[in-house]
Amino acid sequence: MAMLREMDLIESDWAALLWAIGGVKLVASGWKGSDIMHGEQINRISGKVIIGLSVLALLMVFSGYFQAPQPDEGTAAHIFQLSIVALVPAMLLFLATADWKRPLRSARRLTVPAVALVLAFAALYYLEHYFYPGHYR
Numbered sequence: 001m002a003m004l005r006e007m008d009l010i011e012s013d014w015a016a017l018l019w020a021i022g023g024v025k026l027v028a029s030g031w032k033g034s035d036i037m038h039g040e041q042i043n044r045i046s047g048k049v050i051i052g053l054s055v056l057a058l059l060m061v062f063s064g065y066f067q068a069p070q071p072d073e074g075t076a077a078h079i080f081q082l083s084i085v086a087l088v089p090a091m092l093l094f095l096a097t098a099d100w101k102r103p104l105r106s107a108r109r110l111t112v113p114a115v116a117l118v119l120a121f122a123a124l125y126y127l128e129h130y131f132y133p134g135h136y137r
Helices: 002-007 013-028 035-066 075-097 103-109 111-135
Strands: none
Touching: 035 075, 035 111, 075 103, 075 111, 103 111
16 A cells, blocks of 8 residues: 555656666565565456556557558557557566466466467558558558
């Protein structure tokens, strides 16, 4: 609870980034006792965030199939880019809190996001190289 309240007091983006890095270091250092449960909860939550961001990226690419190409990148493209960038700290947090005594369990949690990301990038490639040129000349 204290850490959540502390987040409200962070004034700049750089301070927020340093605060987040410090949190990842704390998690990665290996908590003791009842703190292990907190690590598992953080891992579960970060896993859900990873799934949400990767599915969001996929949906933003699919939305491009239902609209004409825009002279500038549209909102969907920006949301796609932001979701991909946000995946990096979420993945670092997931990996920092993973139970490395059971690596297959952690790997299974990453299958849905991995499939969604492969589909998103494949659909984006097809959209830009084949769909748009074929439909909008």
